[in-house]
Amino acid sequence: MATKRINMKDIAQEAGVSTATVSYIINKRSDQVIAPQTIKKVEEAIKRLGYVPNLGARALASRHSHLLGLLIPQTEKETKLMFSNSFYGTFLSNFEYEARKKGYNILISGTSADESYLDVAQKRSLDGIVIVGVELESDIKGLKKNGIPAVLVDSYGMDKELSSVTIDDENGGFLATEYLISMGHRTIGIATGYLTKEGVNTERLKGYKHALSAHGVPQDDTYVYSGTISYEYGIELGLSLAKSPDRPTAIFATADILAFGLVKGLKKGGLKIPEDISVVGFDDGFMASNMEPALTTVRQDVDSKARIAAQLVIDAIEEKESSSNIVLPVSLVERESVRKLVVN
């Protein structure tokens, strides 16, 4: 089934005028004088045929496509986008809504390692891009050089000249760990994703270590569990911890979805939460309070993060504002997944 679109030639035929005349009228060229009755004939033909101007063609002329790229690098070595993690779903819903209100559509892409952001942006004539969780500075340099408006979300170690939105990840890790210490825990593990040189997981780990040392709790690297931010890794880790006699008394998981899997695996392995082991998450998506037990977690405001990212990239495109680096606060939400230990 081939795509048949109404084009200017069809309109010209229908109206009995030249294609050039149709083009002049559609593109509102002021340097051409066209008789009012010709304009009327063409407009009627457009109406009869149901012609819709092609924004791809318009973009070439005006250099504005009104298309934003939402690029999600596959840092976790996963192949599919991680939309089973409700963080991404919530981000997308809010980002798309904000963009739609301002007349922009969203192109979504899980970029692979061999495809740079710049390639996607140029191939698709994107007006601007938002990258969630970027790791490699080199790709960003290409964007800057080419002047493509870009906003970085949850990215670290990048040039501050680009706009960015992030949360206080290190403080989140600190709050979770300090809370566990205040509840009497002294052997505290951290379950996290792939640890790159810089990134949200690395920041949250930094906060965890900072809290331990601030309170004189010894660090033990065997308690750092690094896998993928996924439900599946959580289950796997939970099952293995349940079998291990020298496991910590509490685990800070750097994402709710990881905590959900962890709780599932620990339960499958025969442990009770929080009686046998305590768990703290990170995100506070709407499911956190529905878990059994309800999950104590670090709350971040994903709605605002997404909305601000959309606003910043559109402002950059429309040349309204210079770059901003926004850091949103986090807080700890106490529920039922942590037990108070009596310290001997």
Place this chain on the structure above:
Amino acid sequence: MATKRINMKDIAQEAGVSTATVSYIINKRSDQVIAPQTIKKVEEAIKRLGYVPNLGARALASRHSHLLGLLIPQTEKETKLMFSNSFYGTFLSNFEYEARKKGYNILISGTSADESYLDVAQKRSLDGIVIVGVELESDIKGLKKNGIPAVLVDSYGMDKELSSVTIDDENGGFLATEYLISMGHRTIGIATGYLTKEGVNTERLKGYKHALSAHGVPQDDTYVYSGTISYEYGIELGLSLAKSPDRPTAIFATADILAFGLVKGLKKGGLKIPEDISVVGFDDGFMASNMEPALTTVRQDVDSKARIAAQLVIDAIEEKESSSNIVLPVSLVERESVRKLVVN
């Protein structure tokens, strides 16, 4: 910050040739004879400047954009896309992955009432579109007339000439309701979204009614609760049912996310599940087994649904296959949210 992309003029300047020559080389025009050393000069300039061909421009020439639209009509009268519902997240992850493997990018759009699918497809030069949960046949007619490959997901009452993927929704409603009857329930409610003339909720309601009448259980329209497929409506309904003395002994919620909210609201209202009221969901996303209590629900295979939708639209674009109408099976997953009633 204005977008500065390398264009043919830049390359021409760099190579010291005319823009027309650059265009002939880039577009591989066989009707022009160009000296090999000129080709080499231009190719080197392209390399130095990091030029990437603009697929928008290419699409105009070849009529293939390798861009698929994933359109999600806002049937629930909500403004934002419903990606907090993990059904959509799971669908998107699998759809994008399948499309990416075959060289397609995804444009995602929550179409508003005043914007037809055809408009979006034409404006964006989409090669094909997948519409999730369409309600209005008129818009589809426009697509058919214009020959734009389209696949309908979770849509009813449409022309069978278009490819479609759905599940056996009516049977899902039947299975859930029959199970509740087999567990001794005689007053069974249904919590669902906005009921259109045709759609997945309407089909699931049909299955519910069919099961009631097949087992001689009287129907009571006051037990049909129609709102939105959302966590929020579930909470609202649960709170109101908890206060109502003549509530049914069991509720079939036509989506897990609705069941999650419902359980939350019922608990907030002081009821225990399943002791005081039983709940069955629909979807069996990965969170269903993590709820307290673990949710008994109708299982559908969203991964396959998304993968098949991507394959069908790409096959139609590449003219590999004529239209297919795929119906995937459903099954009931028994967990802990339903209590066996002793019938007096």
